[in-house]
Amino acid sequence: MVARFVTLKLTLMGNTFRKSVWQTIGMVVAALYALGVVGALVTLVGALAYVGDPAWAGLAITLGGALTVVGWWIIPIFAFGVDATLDPHRFATYAIPRRTLLAGLAVAGLVSVPGIATVLVAIGTSFAWVLEPGVLVVALLGAVLGVATCVIGSRAITTLLAPVLESRRYREVVTIVAVMLVVMTGPLIGWLANDVEVSVEADPGSGSSMGMLLLPLFEQAAALVGWTPFGAAWSLAGTAHDGDWAGLAGHLAVALGTIGLAWLVWDRALARALERPPVGDGSGGKAKGLGAFGRVPFSPTWAVAARTATYWVRDPRYSGSIAIVPLLPVVMYVSAQSTGNFFMLLATGPFVAWILGFSISNDVGYDNTAFALHVAAGVDGRADRWGRAIPMLLVGPVVCVATVVVSVWIADSWHLTLPLLGLSLGLLLVGTAVSCAVSARLVYPVAKPGESPLKSPQGAATATIVSQGLGFLVTAGLSLPVLAMGVAALMLGGVLWGAATLVVCVLYGALILVLAVRFGARVYNRRLPELLQQVQSFP
Template sequence: MAAHLLRLRLDLLLGALRGDARHVTRVLLALLALIVVVAGVVIGTLRLQTAGVDVAAAVTIVAGSALTLGVFAAAFMGGIDDQLDPRRFAVFGLSPLSVAGSTFAAGILSLPVLALIVVAVAVGRLWVGLGASVALTIVAAVLGALTCALTAKVALAFAGLVLPGRRSRELAGVFLVAVLVVVIPTALFFVSLEWNGQVPSALREAVEVLSVTPLGAAWAIPAASLSGSFTGPLLVAIATVLALGALWVWLVHRLLTTAERPAVARERGGLGWFALTPSTPAGGIAARSLIYWLRDPRYIVNLAIVPVVAVVVIVPLLIVGVPPAYVALIPAPLMALFFGWIAHNDLAYDSTALWMHVASAVRGASDRIGRLVPVLLVGLASLAVVVPLTVSLHGRWAILPAMAGVCASLFLSGLGLSSLASVVSPYAVSRPGDSPFQQPQRTHGGLSQGVVLLGALVLSVPALWWGWRAVAVDVDETWPALWAGLAIGLVVLIIGVVAGGAVFERRGGRLMEFAEST
């Protein structure tokens, strides 16, 4: 069976070059991009031979860990179609172990895995040149390649069980956002480091931790062999491969004995975000809110204004002579504050759609949580990029935890207060289809805006105080700022959701009357 699948796999690879000109062009461009990436990695490993053992270890371990994690994320969320899906062999009555072994062996004959093998060989050649044990380097290369290959198969199988609609464009978009959120801060961090032939202190501890985790153990074996302390990483790497192999066999057994859910047909019919969110009241509200936030110009304008305000505010500060290093720290907290505040009147934008929640007796907490999901996604993704960028411009990465704590406190506190303010004091907004800049006349509404903004600032005073001390007095205050910011933000968010949910249930009729009349 394995030989037959290998021939089938080879036919599939050659078949990818058949078809119309557009299809062949896409395939060739993808192949060219893969070759360029692999060539860049090989050239990079060659340059590391003159950088020293410590620098080479840091780069290969961190990059190898990121590669393993990226393989899982791409396979799970990237909408990849597994041509050797074990469910396609269910009709032949084969044992799960036979199907698992044959499909995995045939899966090795693929361009991504072959590129991975080339990368592993290049890394192995680097370490042999640096004096590492040849035998352990070969073992490390094999274990690293097997870990990534098994991780991909496990991720594809797991996605086939829990995400039958994973090929939807919405989930692929989430994957792209996740890639940007991870890649941009990481790239900024590495670029800002001053190596000088030595591993920066900010990386040393992370490398030590990754060396004994399933993500980076295999990549740490060659470096550890130079000091004789390779036993730990070697055992972890072997245990990881065995565990992934056992998990792969179990998942194949589940796939061969479990029918696909009938919801797949409906998902392909265009459920969009509703196919991705949980089948709960909060999940349904979250899906509907995501559609509004991504399509309704009124919501889009609110989101677009946040970064504009952050940029406009720093211009006068630069003009009056405030040092740029301190001005660089302002946009991230300001954006966090406004992202938390932006949901303070979200209920008013529902117009007549609010009756669905009231008529179906949706719990208030479910309504509050579902409406916060779009703001959380957009806010967290934006802050994950802006916070490292502002810290990079400031020049001191040691204050990164303090900046994260301050932003977390402002953002989460604002969301908690907004969850309560939007049901206590909603005010009229432009109706669906109207210009987002056309605001109706109103006699109230400014109070809730000011209360949310001022309340988030007041509640975040402890985090702001420790954050200021971390920047201006003692950098050791950065960790109290982080933990204080997270604690304050989470507590205020939970209280705001619970209290807002209780008010929503008590004032459901009045809220629906307000939405119908505005």
């Protein structure tokens, strides 16, 4: 039965190569990237073992393995719905013993690009102890237990939290938290690196011994992590190399206990899910008027605008991208503090404007099957294009003005307010214009409604890069007059130059927007059936 599950998973993976060219390219790129990462990690650990001290390899395996387990356990909570293949609920009507089902799902969970990469890294790094056969056997045992900890723990957590993960409110909150963590990672790393650099400059002699200072920290961290469920299995080889047999027995007990407890939790959670599947209570939500539709004029253009505005408020795929905007001033401020250069902070306004303008470049793709309503209702291209742009034109300028005012206030550069406003509003209009034109021609797969905004459909990576790359080039080319005018005003200074920049950039952006909407409307009307077919074919 376990072999049958593996066969089913391999068949599902093989079928992804037959659906579309983009999925095939995406799978190949993901596989090549994973092989590159595996080769780099195995080479690094091997170099630590043969060139340096073998104990360093043990530290790297313990800490790296613990991070791998954390990733396997935590990422599914944020990226819910990443792997919906072999859903246990689909086997509820079959007379499969639960223990057999658990074993099959556990082994089949490794049949994926991340799973295969984890197995290859675990086995490859174990051969860092090839010169010590006894330690090598222990390392291979630790690799098996470590991989089992990853898979079984991940399945146990996602199955246990399934009722919560299916909550829409949970998905919205988790999306915003995940985006905030991703955005703030870079500034925090830069801040820590700056602190290290400052300490080295204060004591130049400490730079040469930085590695010797960090090694005890790594040793202490590895010693602590080795007694946790995350690193117990990965620390077995290092403990055997040190000859600490009591510690080896303790780490082995923690690893086996973790796997046993995770298996028990998974078994109980799966039994609950299969025997008492979650069902709706039928209450639903209570309608309170027409919402945005009751506040706009009665016309196709404003109907599309109301629907788009509703998406921005209620769809976590949109709200997740909006959550980045308030964090950008914080990110830029941290970067400015670490470098001592407030240029990045002053560039926040134009950067926010560019992000907002380009954020609607794949609106048709986000519609998914709901785009059929536009086709069935016969919505004209101009009404569709303007309807998608109006919410951005109403909210975007307010956000850009607020961002510029906050940035010049923090940097105490009020004399740059007008040029920065001109830059920001001009880039917002140009970006919105390009989005109105591009979204009628270049559509790529995105997460479906109700799925995790962090989920990337198979085959979408290459299409996204190509589409966004072309859109970025067009936006950059059309933004050159705005950038030239803004840079000139910033360099020359003066109120007149600032006011001229504001007026010229806004007028230029408005002209580009009108022309782009007309172009996008013609393309939309001509390609309407092809757009619907393309959107409905997305995986």
